[in-house]
Amino acid sequence: MSGRDEPFTLKTFLVISLIIYLGSISILAFNLRDLQDTIQKESIRIKELSDQISQIRSEISNLETQNISVQSTYSFSEVYDMVKDSVVVIRGKIIRQTIFGSEYGEVQGSGFIYSYDGKLIVITNNHVVEKASDITISLLSGETYPAYVIGRDPYSDLAILSADAPASKLKPLRIASSSTLKIGQPVIAIGSPFGLAGSITTGVISQLGRSISESATGGYPIADVIQISTPINPGNSGGPLLNLRGEVVGVTTAIIAGAQGVGFAIPSDTILRELPYLIRGKSYPHPWLGIRGVDMNYDIAKIMNVNVTYGLLVVEVIPKSPAEKAGLRGGNRTVIVNDLRIKVGGDIIVMINGTRIRNGDDLSTYLERNTKPGDKIQIAVIRAGRLVNVTLELEVRPPPG
Known part of the structure; x- marks a missing residue:
């Protein structure tokens, strides 16, 4: 090949390469348009499938709701048949x-079987087994069967x-959340009175x-x-309180001596909250404020010359x-109110974190449900007739005694 032919050959090669390149781009562009059309069609299809899935989920949810509604119509006898083999009598010796x-x-109470992470345990009241030995x-x-705490x-x-x-x-048994309980809702207690x-x-x-209050709490509610x-009687303590689906919503614990139709139960949310600690033998860290107080009322408000009749x-x-x-601030003078000696002049707690506090029950319940040691809370108090906001960091409640 001569030297004059080389530029021509190179030029021809470049032209052909350019033609091939441009053709490739055209083909690629055409394929990209097809791909975009395909993606758009598939996106529409995916959205349609997503809508169908949402509809199916909604229908399943409705079916589950209907199923729950049907289950809630279990009769007392049906619930009893469902749970009777899960309730136990607890006995122990005391000195x-x-x-x-x-x-x-001998001490005696009730309890029920529960499975926590596959471990079968018995849940009961502390006061049933606190001082007992040789528990069965x-x-x-x-x-x-023998049992131990x-x-x-x-x-x-x-x-x-x-x-x-x-x-x-x-x-x-199954444990349900007590947060859904309503006043007037029917419940069942099973135990060994x-x-x-x-x-x-x-x-x-x-x-x-x-x-x-219990003697074992050292004065804390x-x-x-x-x-x-x-009706709760001696021997019922520690047994399950159940809804009409046969689920545990509480543990029966106490009565007021001499009263009829007034019993108490520890809510299931408390059980679920504390189980991870107690099953490992650890103490549950209750939040601690560090005060003693009395519920406000009209008579105390009149003596203190304040217009607040609620709060602690x-x-x-x-x-x-903390x-x-x-x-x-606590009280600074003692007065007689309805034959009771009460120290007045202290702060009146009326709100925590924006939640109204009507009395000591509200205060204790709010702290247990919503806080833990280390949390900082905002407390609104009435002090010398003025509203004052106080920031407080909760600590762990000391052991009883």
């Missing part, structure tokens, strides 16, 4: 010291037991968010308690408590 020496006695659980069939909380009157029983014998195993009583939710009209009057601030560190 009492008297002026004559040691006396031996008995099924409705009469079979009895693995965790307990006197502040909520809850205890968790482990039983040396075959797993096939222990039938766990006076040793009468497998007894059922019925009633309604009388009120929510009550506070009660057991907060956020359910008040029920269901701070009678005393515990030394070195309340003292935040600057809350």
Whole structure:
């Protein structure tokens, strides 16, 4: 090949390459348009499928709601048949010291089986097993097995037991959230009043968010308690409080001596909140404010010359408590109100984090439901007739005693 032919050959090659390149671009552009059209069509199809899926989900949700509605019509006897084999009698021995020496006695209560992360446990009241030894659980069939305490909380009157029983014998109950409970809703209590195993009583939710006292709490209230009209008798303590779907919504715990139709139960939300701690033998960290107080009323308001008849009057601030560190003020003079000596002149707590506080029950319930140690809360108080806002950091409540 001559030197004059080389430029021609190179020029021809470049032209051909350019033609091929431009052709490729044209083909690619055409393919891109096809691809864009395909993507657009598929996007429309995906949206249609998404709408269909949403509709199916909605229909499933409606079916589930209808199913729940049907389930809620279970009769008392049907619920009893569903759960009777899951409720146990708890017995234990106690030693009492008297002026004559040691006396031996027996404690008795109720409990129910629950499965926590596959581990079968018995849930009951702390006061049933607190001072007991040689604890046993008995099924409705009469079979009895040894048990021992693995965790307990006197502040909520809850205890968790482990039983040396075959797993096939222990039938766990379901626990539902107590947050959906309504006043007037029918409930069922099953337990062993006076040793009468497998007894059922019925009633309604009388009120929510009550506070009660137990000797084991060292003066602190057991907060956020359910008040029920269901008859509760000695031996019922620790048994399940159930809705009409056979789900546990509380643990029956106490009565008012001499009263009829007034019982109390620890709500299931408290159980669910504390289980991760108690099942490992740890103490549940309750939030601590560090005050003692009384509910405000018209008579106290008149003596203090304030126009607030609700809230919690701070009678005393515990030394070195969160309340003292935040600057809350207790009473400074003692007066007689309805034959009771009350220290007045302290702050009146009327709101926490924007939530109205009507009394001590509201205060205790709000703290248990919504806060934990380390949280900073905003407390609105009436001080010398003026509204004052105080920021307080909650701490862990000290052990009882």
